[in-house]
Amino acid sequence: MYPTVKTSSPVSQWQQLPLESPPDEGQLDNIKTHLDLLLMALEALAKIGSEAILQAAQVLNLEGMVADRVALWRLRQSNPLRKGSGGRKKLDVEEARSLVLIICHLASQNQELIRRSVSLLEQVGNQGQAPHRIALLGDYLDSFSQLYQERIEQGESLTSGQLTEIAFKLMIDLLFYSSRNGHRRLWLALLP
């Protein structure tokens, strides 16, 4: 978006995600959940499907990690909050790094849309309006709530207010991850 922004190569981006000590089980569960929810927010806001995620993996030379729909499904199914077999598959650090780069690549591609949505949310907050009355925000909320309730174990037990707040928190996170430094920000958020 800014003329001064240069994109680093996937290899150098990978090197910018250091790991001082291996994450423990609790951290790994949080990482798996966090990455899956961010992808879910991208799906809902930018209508990104498996195809676009796999394409991003190809652009970033990460086909080895995310080769096809089945591999992607298995990675996302590692989220312990998922219905059914959620959490059974282990996510290793390389797979987590790959998903970080993919999420930030997709967020960067959709930065204008994400920023516009966040700006609208600011206006709504200042004016005390209901966010679902703004088309862009309303569509996002509907899609996100539907995906969340379909896929997450206790999704149906959340109120629409709680779902709204989760959806907007993730949307704002995506804005920060859409910038040139996004992958480092997300990595730090995953491994504080």
Add this chain to the structure above:
Amino acid sequence: MLSTNALIRRYTPPTCTLEIWGKRSPLSLWAGRNLLKDVGFQLYLDDPRQTEREPLVIKGSSYQLQSLCDVVSNYMQNLLQFRENMTSPIQELTQHQLSLDSLALSTPPDTLNLSITQLFDLANALDEYSQESALLPKLDKTLPRKALLTWSATAATLIIAFGLPFRIR
């Protein structure tokens, strides 16, 4: 004082402008590249909600700029932290207050009230600066040593240049 300074770099995301200023040192001639001293910054914050208002201006030294980078970076990383309970009201998500106490600015503000897009822009400008600052030529504290090394190298070259003919003879 700033009028005698040169603008070194300007970062211009949509809602703020970060300018880095400095004076070119006479030692630059010896170093063969620009060395800077008295590096400082000016930050102009525009509020898209208050277009008729003058932008908020913050000025300071390179040390205060480093403190500002730390304040914003820590605040942002805390904000992005993943929590079990991710619910918070929209106002809390979109409005933020950062304390500038650690900067010890000579003039207000002591706190920054930023919308989330302003915080995003400021964080990006400061990130860009932080990444480039390693490449920006500086003189503050560390560079006199480098300049000294340059002098030593020059002196050594001169000794060799003048010394060699005598040896040959």
